[in-house]
Amino acid sequence: MMDFMCIIALFALITVRCACAAPPNFVLLFADDLGYGDLGCFGHPSSLTPNLDRLAANGLRFTDFYVTSPVCSPSRAALLTGRYQTRSGIYPGVLYPGSIGGLPTNETTIAKVLKSKGYSTAIVGKWHLGVGLNGTYLPTRHGFDNYLGIPYSHDQGPCQNLTCFPPDVKCHGYCDQGVVSVPLMLNENIKQQPADFLELEKAYSEFASEFISMAVKNNRPFFLYHPSHHTHYPQYAGVDYAGKSPRGPFGDSLMEFDGTVGKIVQTLEQTGVLNNTLIFFTGDNGPELMRQSRGGSAGLMRCGKGTTYEGGMREPAIAYWPGFIQPGVTHALASSLDILPTFAKLAGAVLPDVQLDGVDMTNILFNRGSSERQTFFYYPVGPDEKNSVFAVRWKNFKAHYYTQGALHSLGTPDSNCSLLALLHHDPPLLYNLEADPAENYNLKGADWDSVRNQIQAIKEQFEASMVFGESEIGKGKDSALEPCCIPNCTPKPKCCQCTSAL
Incomplete structure (x- = not known):
């Protein structure tokens, strides 16, 4: 009881200090x-x-x-x-x-x-x-x-x-x-x-x-x-x-x-x-x-x-x-x-x-x-509305619905890190991140079906609420927009050189 009262007192003190301070x-x-x-x-x-x-x-x-x-x-x-x-x-x-x-x-x-x-x-x-x-x-x-x-x-x-x-x-x-x-x-x-x-x-x-x-x-x-x-x-x-x-x-x-x-x-x-x-x-x-x-x-x-x-x-x-x-x-x-x-x-x-x-x-x-x-959603580098979320964390559990490596992670002993093929997992890979933060041990079998079902319901609810905005990166590039210290100089980009003391 004493510990609980101390916690309440600390919370009240912090609340007062936040309210009174600048x-x-x-x-x-x-x-x-x-x-x-x-x-x-x-x-x-x-x-x-x-x-x-x-x-x-x-x-x-x-x-x-x-x-x-x-x-x-x-x-x-x-x-x-x-x-x-x-x-x-x-x-x-x-x-x-x-x-x-x-x-x-x-x-x-x-x-x-x-x-x-x-x-x-x-x-x-x-x-x-x-x-x-x-x-x-x-x-x-x-x-x-x-x-x-x-x-x-x-x-x-x-x-x-x-x-x-x-x-x-x-x-x-x-x-x-x-x-x-x-x-x-x-x-x-x-x-x-x-x-x-x-x-x-x-x-x-x-x-x-x-x-x-x-x-x-x-x-x-x-x-x-x-x-x-x-x-x-x-x-x-x-x-x-x-x-x-x-x-x-x-x-x-x-x-x-x-x-x-x-x-x-x-x-x-x-x-x-x-x-x-x-x-x-x-x-x-x-x-x-x-x-x-x-x-x-x-x-x-x-x-x-x-x-x-x-x-x-x-x-x-x-x-x-x-x-x-x-x-x-x-x-x-x-x-x-x-x-x-x-x-x-x-x-x-x-x-x-x-x-x-x-x-x-x-x-x-x-x-x-x-x-x-209680939840976190893992989006890949290139999300789309079809595949959407690649993985979901709920409490201590993480379910991978898709995995894909990247060139950025090339060279590690784990080939999954650089495997560029998109892999779909059904049922999803499931890890207990509290016991296994390195994601080494997939939890298999019917014993874990209730966890997978809970995560699946959370994923479906979230994806139904997600409205994708128009892709800003999909609008493309225009070299004329590259910032240059000498506007309209030629030949660009080589002419964009300006030195001054910081």
């Missing part, structure tokens, strides 16, 4: 192609991530946190809107420099929700939700007041002659050819093309610090979204981190990202708002295993990027808020979909009047309680 600030950190097993706090023996490890040690570490896609653009769309990417049309695959489409401007992002409550909003890093004609889809059109970053993946432009590590170590590989070099944009203007990778992270951390400081000076609550380029291929790092990790180039780039996290936390401390700021960290999808030692680790999870196995869509996640979130670990089921409704509740903002797929996580965060989420 509106909380939010910092959302989003890593790129980071595997479940890549951080020191998630078990990697040679990664140096002291700042993220410190957030995990003093915050809440999630063991069962999911993103909605095993590739970049759709995962980011779902994160920012609280809706599966099929609703907003960010499928199949990812957006490109010359993509005609992008995240529709009638979608309501976290930034728009928080701006309605007077928040200052900024994004620093990788957008990857479209550029479009005259910047139609840039962050500044989606509720962000300020933006500094590369508007898509930094491998979506030729990189063979670019320097990724000091003093002049060229980037590993060639990246995409025949398109413009990657631009660094400030709001809607190109500041530098190609971006200087050696100075990029320094520019990002300075931008983030200045944004926080200005918001505090103006007595404004703020939302900072930092979708990092790290640890996506090709890895890069500046002079402060190159060669400093025992894990090689991947480790150096991860360490540089961790350093930026540390500088953001330091700024929050120096400006006196750390205790009124919720920091949430996760990643966009699993590791690109085809890059081998340069591609990350899914730990004990099966496969990686591009697949609907656990390694493709289960991500490390950490929530940190001193005095509000008690240190520990939660096994509650949660998703990137849940961030928008959680931030909205804490800010006292009204949820958008659309079909949301996210749920409020405050019971998990503040009470170490159960999740409002």
Whole structure:
């Protein structure tokens, strides 16, 4: 009885503190192609991530946190809107420099929700939700007041002659050819093309610090979204981190990202708002295993990027808020979909009047309680209305209706990770993820029919409610839309070169 009363008292205290305090600030950190097993706090023996490890040690570490896609653009769309990417049309695959489409401007992002409550909003890093004609889809059109970053993946432009590590170590590989070099944009203007990778992270951390400081000076609550380029291929790092990790180039780039996290936390401390700021960290999808030692680790999870196995869509996640979130670990089921409704509740903002797929996580965060989420749906890289959901998690059970490997996960000992043939499973493969998170042991026989039947009913109900939006990626590409610092120059793309100090 005493333990129960203590819990009630703690909940009441937290509720009162939330009600009386100034509106909380939010910092959302989003890593790129980071595997479940890549951080020191998630078990990697040679990664140096002291700042993220410190957030995990003093915050809440999630063991069962999911993103909605095993590739970049759709995962980011779902994160920012609280809706599966099929609703907003960010499928199949990812957006490109010359993509005609992008995240529709009638979608309501976290930034728009928080701006309605007077928040200052900024994004620093990788957008990857479209550029479009005259910047139609840039962050500044989606509720962000300020933006500094590369508007898509930094491998979506030729990189063979670019320097990724000091003093002049060229980037590993060639990246995409025949398109413009990657631009660094400030709001809607190109500041530098190609971006200087050696100075990029320094520019990002300075931008983030200045944004926080200005918001505090103006007595404004703020939302900072930092979708990092790290640890996506090709890895890069500046002079402060190159060669400093025992894990090689991947480790150096991860360490540089961790350093930026540390500088953001330091700024929050120096400006006196750390205790009124919720920091949430996760990643966009699993590791690109085809890059081998340069591609990350899914730990004990099966496969990686591009697949609907656990390694493709289960991500490390950490929530940190001193005095509000008690240190520990939660096994509650949660998703990137849940961030928008959680931030909205804490800010006292009204949820958008659309079909949301996210749920409020405050019971998990503040009470170490159960999740409002009991199910999660795994969409493949290229979903369609016929095959739709590939797998469903219900409580601790996961049923695979379809499996398909991916080139992104090529090279692992498990041939299923790279088997490109689409396999239909009837009855579906069934795993108990609590006992078998590596998905090794299919639960067979009549003893498990009731679980399969329950999941089947959940799947049918969900798919009946899903309305696929028009595919934005299906609208195609137009090279004239590729961002160029010298409009109408020739010959394009080679003429799109502008150097300036960051």
